[in-house]
Amino acid sequence: MDSELTRRGLIAAIVGGGAAAGAMSPVSGYLQRFAPFSGGAWADATDRTNDRVRSPYGPATVAYDGEYGVPTIEADDERALYFATGYVHGANRLFQLDLQRRQMRGQLSAVVGEATLSSDEFHRRMDFARAADATWDELAGSDTGDLVEAYADGVNACIEHEPLPVEFGLLEYEPAPWTPADTMLMEKQIAWQLTGSFETLRNAAAADALGEETASDLYPYRLNHDAPILRDADGGRPETIREPPLRTPSGDARGLTGWLSGFESPPGIGSNSWVVSGEFTESGRPLVANDPHLSLMAPPVWFEQVLRAPDYAVRGVTFPGVPFVVIGENDHGAWGFTNVGADVLDVYEYETRDGEYRYGDDWEAFETEDVTIPVAGAPDETITRRTTRHGPYLEREGYSVAVAWTGLTATRTTEAVYDFNRSTGLEDVLAATERFDEPTQNLVYADTEGNTLYYATGQIPIRTIDGEEVRGTRIFDGSAGEGEWGGFEPYGTTDWSRGFVPFDEKPGVVNPGYVATANQRVTDAPEHYLAESYADPYRGIRIYERLDERVRSGEPVTFEFMRDLHDDAYDGRVEGLVGPLADAIADAYPGYASALRDWNGHMERGSTAALAFALWFDEYKRELFESRFDAVGLDADYYPRDWIVQHLDPESEWFAERSRRAVMRAAFEAAVETIDAEGYETYGDYNTTAAVTHPFDQSFLNYPEYPTDGSRATVNNYAVERPTGSSWRMVCEPGGRSVCIVPGGNDGEAWSEHYSDQLRLWADTEYKPFPVEPVETSVRFVEDDR
Template structure:
């Protein structure tokens, strides 16, 4: 930078010594403090400075306090969220992540509150959303950081309820169209369980507790009498699809496979797109700690990034962390359920809920010994509840990183993973001594007598026997291949003892993982640029398989004019879903809007069942196409390929015009980062959305770009990407989208979105010298 940075100074009660925040020209804050207490205090202050509306909404959603700001339309969501708060002893909770967790969270919450007090004194600092809704931010308690569980990712309670409904209407093989199971297993209902008695309504409480906060005029204006009309604010299909979208990629390449001889580590977590971003890049420096990377702005520390000795990244690992239990209630006394040789009393807890414009409301929360009650049917004398690792100390999302972000080696990193509870993940790590490692982590229940795929009796026959010890979960250091990688695929070791406790059976499709590993296995020396290219790679395995089948079919069958034009467009294509590609547009519209639905109709004729199967297991559908076998004959398959191809071509003509050479996948496949309040703002007001931005890819490409089936609008994928040069840290690069700030008035609100959409990166600066060159704003913080 040639210009001197702008300077701001604050005096803050609670700060012990001078600290500073240096903001670089990409909006990344570099925080430096004299001690760790001040460091986490300033991290909280800075998170509020950039993301106060997001932090406040996250806290109120998680604690069940939305209705106090937004009215009766949010009371049902508050009621659901409170069922999934951590309600156990705080002593083991505070020590579950790191010995100093309580001190860190206390400092972090105090920093947030310091900024809230600053806004009280200077209301113009408040983000504009508070004026739009007429609300104000609340103060934080340290326990708020850890007690909220419902923003995290776990599995597979909803899936158990869906499987029960599908098997009641069809069979277990039909359910494989939704989730192929690996290792293979044939789920069967336990004695005494009638799958037909597991209603879809049993999923309502959980999906409402974990739903994003939505705003529309009808919900904001809902009267108190309509509270329970707002229990289905998110379609079940949206929740199911979200489960399939929430993946990630990561890898670490050994120095023996790189041009520099230093390891390279890459990580790009995938979640639903939003503005502001779910992730927030930050640099934390104090004596004994110098770490940079990303986490969620509501949590102290970082969970993906590096310190001066190690780099680390994560993806979701398919461990099963939930179970659904079904109980018989006592005849004549529905407050008691059978357990063991006797009856246990349902726990009912009455809590007060503030509601805007109304007196506080008192609602009842209900629990069994296993967890929150999801559904009660007094006529059938049945109660359904969920057990989740969320109820155990140490299962606040990502906070196990408070231990590993301060490690100095791959070995030391692995030794901290007993502190990692949720979400279940594949960690990759690399250190300056040249070591790399892959470590799965997360509380994984030991189920002695079942595999966790269907609801089970709650009378005591199906109990967890603790968690699998962290060092007994799959892991690997310095493998012969010279790299480790994961992309949410089934990656349990082939030689794992089949009699060992079940870990999980539901995984993401293998397409991203196969592509990543095939590229990393080539003899070429890896560089930062090859990792950046791989993170933004849009090669489609489904396209390669299906177009290969089409070529064979077209060679042996007469084609009509439309089919000829379609096959000519696809012939010679490299199967890359570039945003500027015409074949990509044709293939993706054909596959997802015509061929895939036709497969589901063929193998699941019941339309109710088909709705429960969406979006469908890609690997299973590809197998049915590639290997007709006993399921159907090749002739029927070929007829379906050609008939749906014709329909797909016509669909493209309708959407993109009559000239195929001008079709572009990015003309329909566009990313819009939609602000939660955008649908209640009046015409002419400043638009807080960012985009739409044309991009390539799909949910099957390494550059994950999941989209809504109705209009192909991109709504999930990598918000943040990191590529780390282990040991030469200033060479590392990153990108966050749409920007670092959550304040629509900030220049960093949407400034990174265009670079992101083009697959470009910005520096992840680490040294004082490089940070000084790029600092645009210096904030000095002094004790009051």
């Protein structure tokens, strides 16, 4: 057997296709060719950690709780604390750390071969690594930077002293040392997953192919609903920022957008959060709930930890590779985040000639660099990376644009997150929020003093044409200087006081009675342009319906109510569709028609109607758009969002050739074919955790299969077709009790008892205490190894 070829083929199948978005492709069948059940791979298959580790920063202890494997890390010196944290991350998630780093640096092909050249090319051209270096250059030497360095030293001590995870044995390579810039790179990856959108370019390509009128109907700037996050802002006036005239691409942009679509934010990335003041709660204390929706995989994207330093204690979750708690609570308050969906990426066309682009009255040379991409088993690939004053220059099939993205410069988010961990009240949190540069997030917060807070944070560009502020909904003329961001320095240090929305002009409210965020429109009356579009409003509408009903009833909002709201599985897509669908299929499928008419619209595992509706809706989309889109070179990535599909007028152009009734019926016939072929009987047969797999998609690494509730449009969020969904759920009562859960387990070692021990609780929307108390010290970090 050619082990090198097999290894490269395996990794190529793992990371090919969706690697940039953090979602790995399945590789079913590859490991059977690998013969992994002998030799070094099994030597690495262990769930042990040294119980005594030398630390150059002084003593620390790690104590895991007995039930769920959550570490409590404690030290008198913060550098010792974060050295131990780095060691723990390495011991629990080293393969995850290394693979994510390799993606973002464009270094996959060095171990994979030619299959991942496209991914490496994108990441090298965007040059996320250079942006991470710029961020580290700004942070190095600060108190926070010193802690990041200690963390990196801890990861490397783990690499040196612990057996490598089994994945490295299977793939026959070893990780390079971890660096502080790698931690900055992980923050760039998180920000890209949440804000890396080429929607402007895609919409322009769609308008070019379908016509401007059709495209404006399918991809409207504003969805028609009345449940923004801030419902009473300035009386609900409409936004007044000017919409610039549409600029269609100067060439055929479909090839470029098709390539870029593989590296954008995955569909379904979103989140829920809500905060309720003590005015409406049973205990008189405020309550906070949060569940970020990200890619679901084994192990989870989050790692839970408890950190105890002499002057603060913090608990919650972080991304492996990031030392500080990102979402969680300390002894003073609790905080959570959801994605704003702000438009922080623009594209620019230029007039060009050999090696130059026009800017104003001058011609400027592209900044060029020949970059060699090592390729295992094949000659190295060399590309010429080009950059303009606006950002990296991307080209495909004769069409090219420059890209400006707020993450391609030095940012202060690391310091902000650390300051959240140490915060002692509202003023500290507001100060930290002002330094939270990327990604743009909806912050909710509550504290033991009774304060509540909502704030839209992150840097948001201000675009102008001829001195007038405009929306970022068009391709800008870079040669004319349209839409450029004042103070922005790609791969350098940006002056955030120029060309970006000032902190006090961003949407926010101190001490609201209650606020709910679910990636819907932030406000009807923003002072500045915020976003090209937002998520479908189903979750936001439902959360506000439940909160409003509770408050109007006079019943207090209880801790149990907050937990129950996380479990809500009502799917708003049924409204206006289920009745006509039942009528359309009544003669051919009377049983299904009856089930749909009697159904309450909840996507619950025991429901036959939920099964039929879920599979029908996606077939309905395909029946509506596939033929016409294919004819003009647009694939399923261009299909409009669910809200638009649901609210299509029965007399619209999309029903000109076939009536809505006929389209509904044809889609249902296709759905029934799938149901019969797969042997599904209820929604829980289809909607299971089987979709949440390890990158290798092998039984000894995959999670157990459990049925669960929810859909991509429900508060209890689970999109089995991607899969994405609630990657962490928590309910916190500052000064009182808190609960949480992750979709899997805290340990990334497949042989650990904590590899998947939370999965059934997550599938049933149940919780564990937050935090769980440690049982005994399992690792001691000492100044010497005697």
